[in-house]
Amino acid sequence: xxxxxxxxxxxxxxxxxxxxxxxxxxxxxxxxxxxxxxxxxxxxxxxxxxxxxxxxxxxxxxxxxxxxxxxxxxxxxxxxxxxxxxxxxxxxxxxxxxxxxxxxxxxxxxxxxxxxxxxxxxxxxxxxxxxxxxxxxxxxxxxxxxxxxxxxxxxxxxxxxxxxxxxxxxxxxxxxxxxxxxxxxxxxxxxxxxxxxxxxxxxxxxxxxxxxxxxxxxxxxxxxxxxx
Amino acid sequence: xxxxxxxxxxxxxxxxxxxxxxxxxxxxxxxxxxxxxxxxxxxxxxxxxxxxxxxxxxxxxxxxxxxxxxxxxxxxxxxx
Numbered sequence: 001x002x003x004x005x006x007x008x009x010x011x012x013x014x015x016x017x018x019x020x021x022x023x024x025x026x027x028x029x030x031x032x033x034x035x036x037x038x039x040x041x042x043x044x045x046x047x048x049x050x051x052x053x054x055x056x057x058x059x060x061x062x063x064x065x066x067x068x069x070x071x072x073x074x075x076x077x078x079x080x081x082x083x084x085x086x087x088x089x090x091x092x093x094x095x096x097x098x099x100x101x102x103x104x105x106x107x108x109x110x111x112x113x114x115x116x117x118x119x120x121x122x123x124x125x126x127x128x129x130x131x132x133x134x135x136x137x138x139x140x141x142x143x144x145x146x147x148x149x150x151x152x153x154x155x156x157x158x159x160x161x162x163x164x165x166x167x168x169x170x171x172x173x174x175x176x177x178x179x180x181x182x183x184x185x186x187x188x189x190x191x192x193x194x195x196x197x198x199x200x201x202x203x204x205x206x207x208x209x210x211x212x213x214x215x216x217x218x219x220x221x222x223x224x225x226x227x228x
Numbered sequence: 229x230x231x232x233x234x235x236x237x238x239x240x241x242x243x244x245x246x247x248x249x250x251x252x253x254x255x256x257x258x259x260x261x262x263x264x265x266x267x268x269x270x271x272x273x274x275x276x277x278x279x280x281x282x283x284x285x286x287x288x289x290x291x292x293x294x295x296x297x298x299x300x301x302x303x304x305x306x307x308x
Contacts, residue, residue: 057296064293093296100298102237107244147241147299177242 001223004031004041006071006087008051008062013200017047017084020200024216026223033065042223043080043124044071046087048140048198058101058143059089068094080124080222081192085141088194097185097194098157099148105177109142113209114175114197116183117163123186124222125193126159128214134167135160135211137202139175144196146178159193160184191222229275229282230307235268235295270294279306 003026007014018028026043033051038044051062062068068090075081075096083091091097104110118126118133129135148154161181164173174181176196184195199212237243246264253261272289276282286304295302 056294060293060296092298098298100296102241102299103244105242105244107248145242145244149298177244 001026001043001220001225002041003028003043003045003220003223004038005029005045005047006031006033006067007047008033008049008065008090010051010053011047011049011086013048013084013198016198017045017200020203020212020216021045021220023203024213024220026220031067033062033067036066036070038067038070038074041074041079042225043219044074044082045219046071046081046083046090047200048085048087051086051090054086054143057093058086059091059093062090063093072096075187075192078189078191080219082125082219083194084198084200085144085196088196089143091192091194096192097187098154099146099185101143102145102147103143104141104145104175110144110175111138111140113137113202114139115163115165115167115173116160116197117167117169118160119158120156120186123159123190123193124219125184125186125195125215126218128218128221132167133214134163134165135202135214136165136209137197137199137212139197140201141176141196144176144178146182146196148179148182151180154180154182154185157185157188158182159186160195229273229277229279231272231274231282231286232305232307233270233272233286233290233294234303235270235290236265236301236303237267237299238301241299279308282306
């Protein structure tokens with residue numbers, strides 16, 4: 001099972017993601033953003049970082065990287081595509097996912113473990129998890145404040161929300177001001193997903209949590225061998 | 229032609245920077261400051277002498293790259 005980990009100039013989580021995909025059972029390869037053929041890969045991950053320096057807006061320039069047409073094509077074929085943190089922002093700017101991101105409500109860069117409640121398991125990111133399951137994984141972003149035109153239209157597409165340790169979702173458990181505490185979403189087909197916190201940083205005991213594994217495993221289990 | 233674009237976050241979308249600046253001004257003793265919004269101004273030099281055509285092209289630039297239709301409005305001013 002071959003997974004492509006896309007590297008833009010300024011991406012900085014690609015090795016962590018590749019490592020975590022390996023633990024989850026995939027054969028991960030780093031792919032430079034100027035490549036235009038991903039037909040050999042069974043899954044695609046856009047990792048975190050600051051693609052193209054986050055100039056103009058997060059993800060705004062990365063959307064025009066040569067590889068993005070191919071990411072779109074493979075997504076339309078049903079291949080699992082996952083964006084983590086900055087990768088999530090890129091997928092939104094590329095219109096593969098709805099919504100947009102702006103600065104955190106309190107204007108602070110947030111770098112700490114937070115709790116998520118799994119809301120929907122019909123996706124490449126959550127299929128191995130259970131609805132209501134509470135996961136503790138690190139959040140690491142300044143522009144993680146998710147906004148969308150019509151929050152009601154997100155019903156069934158919200159995969160996880162910011163919560164407290166008991167799974168309660170409210171304003172107090174919302175670290176960054178995201179509308180409806182949204183932390184992870186998918187497209188209607190469920191094969192394109194984005195998550196703001198970093199599951200790849202919670203895959204070994206030494207990291208303080210292994211709660212990200214169920215998400216990384218979900219992704220790897222969703223991959224089917226590419227028909228070349 | 230010189231084109232100035234102002235990109236504004238939509239009124240219904242919170243502006244954490246604006247809120248913080250408003251609070252800071254009040255803390256400094258400037259009374260009577262209400263809502264503050266921090267916008268982005270972009271200046272372009274665009275070739276051409278047909279104002280309508282330049283506006284049309286710049287509008288497309290805004291829709292496709294310079295503003296995010298999910299959360300931004302934009303205003304274009306062309307200096308003749």
